Amino acid sequence: MDPAVVLVILLAALLHATWHALVKSSGDRIVALAGMNLVSGLAALACLPFLALPRPAAFAIIAGSVFLHVGYKIGLAGLYQRADLGQAYPLARGVTPVFATLLGLAALGERPSPALLLGIGLISLGVVLLARERAERPLTAGSLAIAAATGLSVAAYSIVDAWGVRLNGDWLGFTAWLIVCDTAAFLGYAFAVRGRAVLGAWREGMGRVLVSGLLGIGSFGAFLWALSRAPVGGVAALRETSVIFAAILGVAVLGERPTALRHVATALVAVGVITMAVAR
Numbered sequence: 001m002d003p004a005v006v007l008v009i010l011l012a013a014l015l016h017a018t019w020h021a022l023v024k025s026s027g028d029r030i031v032a033l034a035g036m037n038l039v040s041g042l043a044a045l046a047c048l049p050f051l052a053l054p055r056p057a058a059f060a061i062i063a064g065s066v067f068l069h070v071g072y073k074i075g076l077a078g079l080y081q082r083a084d085l086g087q088a089y090p091l092a093r094g095v096t097p098v099f100a101t102l103l104g105l106a107a108l109g110e111r112p113s114p115a116l117l118l119g120i121g122l123i124s125l126g127v128v129l130l131a132r133e134r135a136e137r138p139l140t141a142g143s144l145a146i147a148a149a150t151g152l153s154v155a156a157y158s159i160v161d162a163w164g165v166r167l168n169g170d171w172l173g174f175t176a177w178l179i180v181c182d183t184a185a186f187l188g189y190a191f192a193v194r195g196r197a198v199l200g201a202w203r204e205g206m207g208r209v210l211v212s213g214l215l216g217i218g219s220f221g222a223f224l225w226a227l228s229r230a231p232v233g234g235v236a237a238l239r240e241t242s243v244i245f246a247a248i249l250g251v252a253v254l255g256e257r258p259t260a261l262r263h264v265a266t267a268l269v270a271v272g273v274i275t276m277a278v279a280r
Helices: 003-024 029-050 056-080 085-093 096-108 114-131 141-168 171-194 197-204 206-227 232-239 242-252 260-278
Strands: none
Touching: 003 029, 003 206, 003 232, 003 242, 003 260, 029 056, 029 171, 029 197, 029 206, 056 141, 056 171, 085 141, 096 114, 096 141, 096 232, 114 232, 114 242, 114 260, 141 171, 141 206, 141 232, 171 197, 171 206, 197 206, 206 232, 232 260, 242 260
16 A cells, blocks of 8 residues: 555544543534534635536535435434543444445455555454453443444445545545535534523534534545545544543543553554554
8 A cells, every 4th residue: 555645544533532531532423523513614615716616416425425424424423422521432433444344345346455454453453452451341232233323334434435535536625525424414413402501512622623624624634535535444443543542542641441452452452453454
């Protein structure tokens, strides 16, 4: 895989984990996600006059992607009500690279090399191990169901977004319109379920809202740029290195307890990243 793509996705993973930590540490995750979307959406909206309109077919793909993105965020908010950052985040994302690789083969005809598949497998294994480290908080059937649905939705929107950005040709225009449409949809949902309380929460946590929104648009923009240049399974796997950053943030910021299993998982993910960086 192109080393430039690897480096960009690792940076995106760090940004991704940071905004997840901000959302997890918020009182109301739906409101926090909506605030993040608002900032990202306004930034993307400001760019629209300077970008070409996506192709008509790309707008249809954007509509499907928005549905998947909103479902993902609703599932993520529900998952974060059930488990801490060190468990919930990898639980939701551990199977994403595998799903994305299979869907990429079925929908886009992508056939990763053996070395790339090995790297994807190592990263997925490390991510799943992170989800298993909290023995004192056993996983419930509800958590497992939400995590599986959330992970599948991430893989599905990754495939749909890769299809759209490649079809459109202009990754930046597609990304900006997708963020604007996604923002409108999720804000509508947030106000429907939380009402005017959303506005008060945003005013009280303005700094958190602004930072998470800027981190979110940076992370997602880098993700779509990579999807236009590399196999979806590989990009998804590299993005899931964000769980390592999340694990570090969970210990340093949220007071979670590190374990030997967390160190083993980190080593597996690191080896997976190196394997993918040298894969051809």
